[in-house]
Amino acid sequence: MKRYLLKVDISGIQDFIFNVPGKGASRNLKARSFFVQGLTEIAEQYFTDIAEKTEVLYNGGGNLFIYLRVAQDVLDSAISKFQNCFLQEAIFPFIAYIEAEHDDAFYTQMQALHTKTSLKKLVRPFLSETFQPMDASIFDERFRMFAKKMVKAQGYSIVKSDSNELNLSIEENQFKIAGYILRLEYGSQAQKSFNETIINAMPLDKDKNKEKGILEFDKIAEKAKSSRKVDDKLAALKIDVDNLGVLFRNKSKDEYKKLSNQLKKFFSNTIYSVLKEEIQHGNIYPVFSGGDDCFLIGAWDIILQVAQKIHHEFDAFQSTLCKTFGLEHPLTISAGIVIYNPKFPMARIGQTAEHALELAKDFGKNRICIFGEVLKWNEFENAGQLAIKLKELIEDGESRGILERIRSSEIGFLSLQERAIKAHRIDFPKVYRLKYYLRNVKNSKNKEILENEFKKYEDALLEDFIHGRKESNAAQFPVAARWAELLTKSVNT
Known part of the structure; x- marks a missing residue:
């Protein structure tokens, strides 16, 4: 029985999250985003249960790194069984592993693991042409119901299912896959809490005449016009950290764990504290934030303001990180902003924001792209x-x-x-x-x-x-x- 370092890399995340109809999109997006996070949480529990001993290196942003002491044939069988649950889905977990008996070759091991994962991504298995996927309208409605329940939940738990059913099923307060259930919890029994995190943070409709629901995007735009007298447009903001490969270069296993979890904490907890008031005021909708990136939708004028706030918070965060870990180079973030009409197709918003982010990075990183122009962060503030x-x-x-x-x-x-x-x-x-x-x-x-x-x-x-x-x-x-x-x-x- 050997020790392995395994990586689960969820592919197709952006298309999966944003490929939703415009009506009810605000409920659908958040549930899909949480679903992606839940997949690596389930994967962690799934592989923990087959191993004699495990150590989680990192879990977040659609990626899981975990050490396992297990028989290779057991591991291979488990991987095949897990991946088979996703053959008909829009997203797919690519999984690779390497032998990792000793920690002193950690950086070399991580390079080898990334290479092996990249090779795995060249081929994805599919079902036969006769397969009939779930009705998309049913799928969307179930995600909308799940998001409605998320608003009131205190956290969630992951348990093993009593059923032999392995494929995906979604219900109003839980989803099942690979023989495990991720269930929303409404009391102290939650294994993992939503408290002071961005996971289930959503702007709510405060109409006194009906039950509080998730605020639709067109209502966010209308509010900008009625309350602040600005154009009733929305904006999407995509931010991620630059040069992560350089950050983790030659780091030990313990340094990697600490650094990656500090980044995860920033994007889950710190950004929530930055956005909390605007979320409560119905101006910002965080689609996802965790790992090393975030995606926000909201009133365009507020999005431009919070982009600057997030940059300032990150600058202070990375300064502390540099001192703590003795980093030679400061960490930076790049961002892309697109401003659009509320009727713009949701499926294209993720693509256009990603393209804006890529433009910012093409011009040297540590920049922001807005209105198709790439500016340094201080230039962006000057423009504001x-x-x-x-x-x-x-x-x-x-x-x-x-x-x-x-x-x-x-x-x-x-x-x-x-x-x-x-x-x-x-x-x-x-x-x-x-x-x-x-x-x-x-x-x-x-x-x-x-x-x-x-x-x-x-x-x-x-x-x-x-x-x-x-x-x-x-x-x-x-x-x-x-x-x-x-x-x-x-x-x-």
Whole structure:
């Protein structure tokens, strides 16, 4: 009987969560997200029960790493049996393992395990063409009922089923698969608590005339317009940690456990504390948050605010982590935001937010993509501050047309930047022609405010000239203008 290090990697998570109809989506998403988390929880219990001795290295974000002392034939049979329960499902657990008798070769073992898992993902077994999957409408309705029960639950437990049925079944307060039941609990008997975590946190409809239910997304958008007088759009925010491979490089087993669980705690507990008030106010819906990433949907203006708050919290968190573990390089996060109409197909929201996140990482990571533009985090905050200034000017009587002129100025600034870098020449007359966009500003005070903002870009161009590289990001201006447009949608000028 040998000791193995096993990995369960749930594949197809994003498509599984977001492939839902628009009606009732807010109930469906949360239940599906929790279902994914529950699968690795069930997998942990499943493999623990077949082994003589186990040690969980990490469980979260659709991944399980666990040490098992077990006979190889028993392990192989258990893996096959577990995977067979998912042959007809949209998600699938790829499972790989390696021998791991000693901990002193931990990093090498993890590399070998990741390689083996990647090879497993090249082939997924399927049932024959005659298989008939569960009716999608029944599937969706059961998830909606499950989410309704989640709201009131205190936690959950995992127990072995008395039935010989192995395939997936979903009921209003539990789901079964692989011979195990994950059951919602409503008292102290819960094995795992929801207390102060983001797992079952959802915005609730506070209509006094009916039972509290999960707030639908169109209601969140309507609330933004009615209570804050901003555009009634929604936004999706996807955040994840950059360069995790570098973080865990050459770490011991104990360091890996501590680091990964600190990250898990940040995304489950700390982010909940950041979002708690906005969730209670019906502005934010956390689809999932755990492991090393999170996905939020909410009123667009609040999403832009909480993105900054999460970044600040993570910066403080990683600073403490660096000191505690002696990390050489700071941890960073990247983010993608998409703003959309509430009627936008839910199945595409996950894809577009993921694409925005990928754009942010393509530009060097530690960045955020918003309105199709990639900004550094400080530039994003600068754009937000400028958007507030522009909003105040519009409310003070300036025409909203000024926002379009500012958005158009990006082309001129980008041209000047390229000229400063490539030709090592600054054409300042062009800078002043850009100010011509502001000729219709109604009063001198407002004009001074805007000219001060243009001055920052003159200074930035000089920096580009001196250093021979792009030190500034002209996209801050059009982002701020677009931001202000949405903030002032209800202002008549």
